[in-house]
Amino acid sequence: MFRIENITKRFSEEDVPIQNLSARVNKGDIIALIGPSGTGKSTLLRCLNMLDPPTEGKIFFHDQEITAKGYDLTKLRMKVGMVFQSYNLFNHLTAIENIMMPQVRLLRKTEQEAYDRGMELLERVGLKDKYLQYPSQLSGGQKQRVAIARAMAMEPEVLLLDEPTSSLDPAMVDEVHRVVRMLADTGMTIMIVTHDMNFARGLGNRVFFMDRGVICEEGTPDEIFDNPKKPETIQFIKKLRIIEGDIHSKNYDLMTFTEQILEMMRQTGQLRVNWDSAVVIMDELLGNILFTLLPESFRIHYCLECGKEGLGIVLGYTGSRLDMKAFLEEKSGKAASLEDMEDLTRISARMIMGYAKDISYTYEEDRELPNQLRIEIRNIA
Amino acid sequence: MDKGRCKKTILAVSVIMMAFCVSVLSAYAGSPRFNSMQDFIGKKISVLTGTAFDQYIEENEILKGQVEILHQNSDVDSVQSLLDKKCDAIAMDAPVAEMTVATHNELIAFPELICKDNFGYGFRKGSPLVEPFNRALQKLMNEGIAREMKKKWMGQDDSLKVLIPQDWAGEKGTLRYWVNSGSQPMSYLGPDGTATGYSVDLLLHVAREMDYKVEMSGCSFGGLIPAVQSGKADVVGGSLSITPERQKSIDFSDPFYKGGAVLVIRKEDVDPGEMAEQYGLTAWEEQEEPEMTIPEKIWDGFYRTFIEESRWKVFGKGLFTTVMISVSSAFFGIILGFALFMILRRSGQTVRKAVSVIMGIIVGIPPVVLLMVLFYVVFAKSSLSAIPVSIVAFTMTFGASVLRMLQTGTGAVDAGQTEGAYALGFSDRETFFRVILPQAVMHIMPNFKAELGALVKATAVVGYIAAHDLTKAGDVVRNRTFEAFFSLVSVAVIYYLLGKLLAYLVTRIEIYIDPARRTKEQILKGVTEHV
Numbered sequence: 077m078f079r080i081e082n083i084t085k086r087f088s089e090e091d092v093p094i095q096n097l098s099a100r101v102n103k104g105d106i107i108a109l110i111g112p113s114g115t116g117k118s119t120l121l122r123c124l125n126m127l128d129p130p131t132e133g134k135i136f137f138h139d140q141e142i143t144a145k146g147y148d149l150t151k152l153r154m155k156v157g158m159v160f161q162s163y164n165l166f167n168h169l170t171a172i173e174n175i176m177m178p179q180v181r182l183l184r185k186t187e188q189e190a191y192d193r194g195m196e197l198l199e200r201v202g203l204k205d206k207y208l209q210y211p212s213q214l215s216g217g218q219k220q221r222v223a224i225a226r227a228m229a230m231e232p233e234v235l236l237l238d239e240p241t242s243s244l245d246p247a248m249v250d251e252v253h254r255v256v257r258m259l260a261d262t263g264m265t266i267m268i269v270t271h272d273m274n275f276a277r278g279l280g281n282r283v284f285f286m287d288r289g290v291i292c293e294e295g296t297p298d299e300i301f302d303n304p305k306k307p308e309t310i311q312f313i314k315k316l317r318i319i320e321g322d323i324h325s326k327n328y329d330l331m332t333f334t335e336q337i338l339e340m341m342r343q344t345g346q347l348r349v350n351w352d353s354a355v356v357i358m359d360e361l362l363g364n365i366l367f368t369l370l371p372e373s374f375r376i377h378y379c380l381e382c383g384k385e386g387l388g389i390v391l392g393y394t395g396s397r398l399d400m401k402a403f404l405e406e407k408s409g410k411a412a413s414l415e416d417m418e419d420l421t422r423i424s425a426r427m428i429m430g431y432a433k434d435i436s437y438t439y440e441e442d443r444e445l446p447n448q449l450r451i452e453i454r455n456i457a
Numbered sequence: 458m459d460k461g462r463c464k465k466t467i468l469a470v471s472v473i474m475m476a477f478c479v480s481v482l483s484a485y486a487g488s489p490r491f492n493s494m495q496d497f498i499g500k501k502i503s504v505l506t507g508t509a510f511d512q513y514i515e516e517n518e519i520l521k522g523q524v525e526i527l528h529q530n531s532d533v534d535s536v537q538s539l540l541d542k543k544c545d546a547i548a549m550d551a552p553v554a555e556m557t558v559a560t561h562n563e564l565i566a567f568p569e570l571i572c573k574d575n576f577g578y579g580f581r582k583g584s585p586l587v588e589p590f591n592r593a594l595q596k597l598m599n600e601g602i603a604r605e606m607k608k609k610w611m612g613q614d615d616s617l618k619v620l621i622p623q624d625w626a627g628e629k630g631t632l633r634y635w636v637n638s639g640s641q642p643m644s645y646l647g648p649d650g651t652a653t654g655y656s657v658d659l660l661l662h663v664a665r666e667m668d669y670k671v672e673m674s675g676c677s678f679g680g681l682i683p684a685v686q687s688g689k690a691d692v693v694g695g696s697l698s699i700t701p702e703r704q705k706s707i708d709f710s711d712p713f714y715k716g717g718a719v720l721v722i723r724k725e726d727v728d729p730g731e732m733a734e735q736y737g738l739t740a741w742e743e744q745e746e747p748e749m750t751i752p753e754k755i756w757d758g759f760y761r762t763f764i765e766e767s768r769w770k771v772f773g774k775g776l777f778t779t780v781m782i783s784v785s786s787a788f789f790g791i792i793l794g795f796a797l798f799m800i801l802r803r804s805g806q807t808v809r810k811a812v813s814v815i816m817g818i819i820v821g822i823p824p825v826v827l828l829m830v831l832f833y834v835v836f837a838k839s840s841l842s843a844i845p846v847s848i849v850a851f852t853m854t855f856g857a858s859v860l861r862m863l864q865t866g867t868g869a870v871d872a873g874q875t876e877g878a879y880a881l882g883f884s885d886r887e888t889f890f891r892v893i894l895p896q897a898v899m900h901i902m903p904n905f906k907a908e909l910g911a912l913v914k915a916t917a918v919v920g921y922i923a924a925h926d927l928t929k930a931g932d933v934v935r936n937r938t939f940e941a942f943f944s945l946v947s948v949a950v951i952y953y954l955l956g957k958l959l960a961y962l963v964t965r966i967e968i969y970i971d972p973a974r975r976t977k978e979q980i981l982k983g984v985t986e987h988v
Binding site for chain 2: 125127150151152153154157158160162163164165166167168169170172173177178181182186187188191192195208210223226227230
């Protein structure tokens with residue numbers, strides 16, 4: 077259906093999200109695009125309906141070159157449906173009008189035909205009774221379902237979904253996933269960018285793993301998830317993402333650090349609560365315990381791993397032996413006296429112990445960072 | 458006593474004390490005595506903007522550089538500021554001063570002239586009309602027209618003060634004559650709102666002698682010279698003094714009235730005995746004016762402002778002009794702004810830059826300056842009258858704000874809306890009209906309401922180019938009645954009501970087009986629901 081030949085998308089000298097990418101999309105394919113953020117997954121979708129035309133290379137749709145000058149893009153776009161992360165429903169129209177208007181204006185259907193088709197689709201996405209609501213009156217998940225219904229009303233040959241659940245609360249992700257699965261079952265050709273690995277794995281027949289502007293590896297879901305070949309894929313699938321860095325000063329900006337973690341959470345689609353736990357643990361451990369216990373001059377190396385099982389925090393720090401595991405266990409225990417109650421580290425320790433599933437501590441004098449603490453976070457799903 | 462009342466009491470006491478101080482100070486400062494020209498040194502003297510009096514004062518050996526000059530827009534304003542003690546004297550032409558003193562018992566003309574002053578009619582430099590005009594004027598003068606005019610226009614009998622009818626053939630053509638109003642008795646607006654007075658009547662006599670018809674237009678004093686320079690008028694003049702300065706810009710007829718400039722002052726500022734002795738003036742024995750009660754005064758003001766000489770018609774005419782200029786400018790401005798917006802959407806950087814520079818200029822200069830530039834420079838050679846030129850000017854300014862509103866309004870619509878429409882297959886045009894514009898309009902409406910109100914108020918300056926709008930109507934009536942309260946307040950009230958009415962209409966439109974207020978039937982037009 078689509079034949080992509082050596083396309084490159086260049087926004088500026090530095091910003092080149094797609095570099096010499098080639099691929100084929102066949103009728104009936106259900107393709108999940110996965111990969112780290114900023115590697116061109118969304119741009120690839122936007123090239124396919126020419127919202128962002130590639131700067132080099134050619135794209136063919138049914139053997140017609142859509143990148144050629146003078147190709148009627150409105151015709152192409154009517155056959156290539158698109159669902160956006162931010163829904164892009166027309167805010168001045170009700171749900172049913174959002175679905176009717178394109179049919180009436182573009183497919184030249186009568187209002188009645190457009191209405192009947194619209195109501196049928198709204199029923200399929202479970203929003204029949206919301207048909208007269210304006211987008212502002214709908215929840216994110218409902219908006220996205222209306223957006224899918226709107227795209228489907230145009231009877232497209234292929235549907236492109238660009239991170240349809242990324243801006244949704246976890247509770248609403250499922251309702252949208254259900255609708256996408258339902259479409260997949262009808263034999264619709266689908267390309268979807270997603271960060272939800274379980275969904276990507278269960279949905280389709282093909283997975284594209286994109287990294288730095290190219291399709292780094294592609295295969296069936298089983299091939300990609302169970303037997304990744306390329307080192308980039310392996311790292312992405314196994315660990316998904318690692319944040320690491322050094323801290324040298326007690327004035328370290330914990331806010332920036334928190335933002336980094338939240339950004340990673342967004343990219344990996346991990347449950348928010350797990351990341352919140354990581355933020356709390358790092359905040360308490362660094363700000364209230366280590367910064368007070370360590371001498372003025374120190375170095376801490378932190379590493380956050382996000383795997384399929386959950387999150388892990390690894391902290392290495394300088395100085396003589398400082399058994400943090402023992403410290404935390406002792407402090408979180410029973411308060412010995414009233415004086416102890418005023419000890420702030422005691423509260424911090426209790427919080428950390430509450431979130432941690434497993435803590436291990438090792439000390440090796442000849443290591444660069446002799447103290448090493450590892451905290452596994454309880455998976456609250 | 459609770460805190461609030463305490464505060465109020467303190468406030469009231471301090472206000473009273475302040476008022477007391479002010480009144481004591483002003484009483485102390487406000488008692489000049491004018492016995493000789495030297496006494497005017499350091500005082501404030503009002504002159505009419507555009508007249509030569511400031512120049513005369515500078516040429517006067519005693520006053521030169523020694524007085525503060527206040528520029529006023531009409532003689533009525535000058536008189537009011539003298540009565541309110543905002544100035545100490547008004548420099549006026551002798552005949553105007555005579556009239557002013559006759560109508561205001563509290564005022565008196567200082568007997569010494571500032572300088573001699575001759576009135577003439579103005580023509581474009583090198584106009585072929587000057588010579589035949591002078592010949593005709595001279596002939597009339599020899600026949601003693603000056604005496605006749607003086608008796609007719611400077612006397613007390615108002616019933617005599619009518620212009621001669623234009624009953625001659627006028628085979629030579631038509632003279633376009635512009636005259637400033639508000640200088641009784643030389644030139645002012647008569648009961649029917651058209652120009653009348655000594656100069657006007659005399660000009661008609663001269664025109665009859667020359668066998669020309671006369672087409673009259675009223676304007677402000679400052680508009681006289683530009684009118685003849687730009688060729689909008691063939692001849693101008695009401696109380697136009699002949700000065701060397703003006704002779705550089707225009708040609709003058711021979712003087713038709715030889716007078717001088719005098720200072721009008723408050724009677725209370727004069728030592729009666731001294732003056733009478735020195736100048737033999739005995740004119741101001743206090744005349745007993747019948748005391749009027751407050752309701753009588755109000756009725757008198759109301760009567761003179763609206764009913765006498767059917768002056769409400771003057772207001773009506775002014776209101777019509779204001780509404781006409783505002784509504785037309787709004788209408789054409791919307792079209793202009795929208796057209797520019799649509800052109801800019803599709804054009805490149807150069808056109809955008811050019812338009813933004815032009816818009817910047819239009820928005821950057823005061824409307825009144827734009828108006829005068831259009832009238833006296835751009836359309837100087839065309840025969841466009843004041844109202845169309847006003848409409849052009851305000852169409853430009855309103856078009857510029859419509860363009861700006863559309864730009865910010867569409868900018869406020871999320872870029873995702875455009876993408877969503879494109880992705881469905883909508884063309885650029887349909888995306889704009891079906892998706893972007895309906896949403897942008899709702900952002901624009903509140904702003905639009907404010908801009909429309911501002912437009913109506915901004916049109917108040919069209920009087921500068923002699924369009925007879927509502928503000929001008931107030932001025933005209935005020936010039937006749939010397940009664941500021943009713944004409945100003947009624948002009949203010951009419952503007953306010955007009956603004957309210959427009960805001961109400963726009964709000965109705967806003968509600969009508971608001972997509973969120975549609976009924977179910979409107980949303981599902983052409984659809985039968987299955988139950």
